[in-house]
Amino acid sequence: NAGVTQTPKFQVLKTGQSMTLQCAQDMNHEYMSWYRQDPGMGLRLIHYSVGAGITDQGEVPNGYNVSRSTTEDFPLRLLSAAPSQTSVYFCASHEADRAFFGQGTRLTVV
């Protein structure tokens, strides 16, 4: 039982490049979410999904896309990376009110 697995752990992108942050969970949870963590800003909700085929926007959705084709996977896409997207990204899988977080992806956009 691996819990929530995020890949990659580290990534450097050039401005304008695109990439997908992967997130997979093996707990059969319907609810999954993506957060970004920045100093002094805490964890801010980007997008979330209450089940396969259903996604919705969080507090800071601009510049990010998500899809949920399976219960297990919830990838986060950056279509055209900007320096403002430099951050640590966390994926979470939720059981009732409890969130289980992955180890995070540290993304730097230069």
Next chain:
Amino acid sequence: QQQVKQSPQSLIVQKGGIPIINCAYENTAFDYFPWYQQFPGKGPALLIAIRPDVSEKKEGRFTISFNKSAKQFSLHIMDSQPGDSATYFCAANTGKLIFGQGTTLQVKP
């Protein structure tokens, strides 16, 4: 606009002290108030949580105090230890889990 406001941003206490972290919220629809603990290089992990029909919850050395009328809640760590040094986040949930800004706690030996 931050829906959950947390203070202080950082806190230093001596071993055995009682650090207190405060949070305030505006949305009365929030119905679940958890605290998460995060160690460097790791994801946050649930520490303790409370629902608004209860004014206090204690789990080991960690206590949440909840004031529904003031829309405030706080985390108290009794007999703090160096191993408690971490970043603490309050949060509030109503379908979406919204976090505060975080507090970095250092407990000196």
